[in-house]
Amino acid sequence: MPNDSSSGPPMAASPLTRAVLEIDEYASGLGWDQPARLFALVDTLQLRSQEPGLARQLGLDGADDAAPLTPVEQDEIPAGTPLDEFLGTLAWPDAVAGCALTVERLMLPPSAEASVPVGLDDAALTKWVAEHPDRQEVRMTVAVLRDGSRESALRLREKDSPTEVLTGAGLVPGLAEALAATFEA
Numbered sequence: 001m002p003n004d005s006s007s008g009p010p011m012a013a014s015p016l017t018r019a020v021l022e023i024d025e026y027a028s029g030l031g032w033d034q035p036a037r038l039f040a041l042v043d044t045l046q047l048r049s050q051e052p053g054l055a056r057q058l059g060l061d062g063a064d065d066a067a068p069l070t071p072v073e074q075d076e077i078p079a080g081t082p083l084d085e086f087l088g089t090l091a092w093p094d095a096v097a098g099c100a101l102t103v104e105r106l107m108l109p110p111s112a113e114a115s116v117p118v119g120l121d122d123a124a125l126t127k128w129v130a131e132h133p134d135r136q137e138v139r140m141t142v143a144v145l146r147d148g149s150r151e152s153a154l155r156l157r158e159k160d161s162p163t164e165v166l167t168g169a170g171l172v173p174g175l176a177e178a179l180a181a182t183f184e185a
Contacts, residue, residue: 015068016041016143016151017167020100023071024141024165026152029103032137032157035105036083039071041098041143044116050095073098083178090182100143106135142172144179152176 019041027037047070048055052072060070077086092099094181106129120128129135144150154170155164170176 005181006156009043014149014151016098016145019069019098019178020073020141020143020151020153020167021165022067023100023102023143024139024155025162026133027072027139027141028155028160032104032139032160035079036077036101036103038074038077039100039143040092040096041069041071041100041102041145042095043097044068047135062160069097087178087182092183096146098099098143098145099182100141100151101175101179102139102141104137104139106130107138108132109134109136114119138171141176142175142179144176144183148180150176 004041006172023037023039026036032183034062044055044060044067047058048060058070058072077083082150083101112134116125116143117128139157140153141155142150142154150169152153152175154166
C-alpha cells in the first residue's frame with residue numbers, strides 16, 4: 001500500500017533508504033547552513049523492548065507502522081574538528097545497527113574539474129570552489145549498517161524539495177567508507 005501521508009518520508013524499498021529519507025527530511029526542516037549531524041540507527045523493535053522509556057520519548061511505543069530503523073541524533077560534532085578526525089574517534093555499542101551523517105558541501109559539475117588550478121592547498125581550493133560560478137550547495141545524508149549496506153540521499157539547495165532528492169548506495173562512497181570504518185574494531 002503506498003504511503004498517502006503528506007508528512008514523513010515516502011515509503012522506500014528498504015529500511016535503510018527509509019531511514020536516510022527520514023533524516024534528510026528532518027535536516028530539511030532545520031534549514032540550510034547547518035552543522036554536520038550524526039545519527040545512530042537502531043532496530044526499532046529492539047529499542048521498544050530494551051529501552052521502553054526512550055521508545056516512549058521518541059513516540060515509538062505504540063506505533064505499529066514505525067520504520068524498522070530509528071535514527072537517534074547524537075551529540076553535536078565538536079566545532080573546528082575535521083570530520084575525518086572526528087569519525088576516526090567513534091565506536092558504537094552493539095545495540096547500534098548502523099549510523100548516518102548529514103553534511104552540507106559545495107560541489108562543482110564535472111565540467112569544472114578541468115579548470116581547477118594546479119597546486120592549490122586545501123584552503124585555497126576551498127576558496128576557489130566557493131567562488132566558482134557553477135558551484136552548487138548540496139546536503140548529503142549517508143548511512144551504513146554493520147552488515148555493509150549503504151544508502152545516500154542528495155538534495156541540492158536550488159532544488160530543495162522532497163521530490164528532488166536523489167538516492168543511491170554509491171553516491172558518496174568516501175563518506176560511506178568513513179562511516180563503515182566506525183564499526184571496525
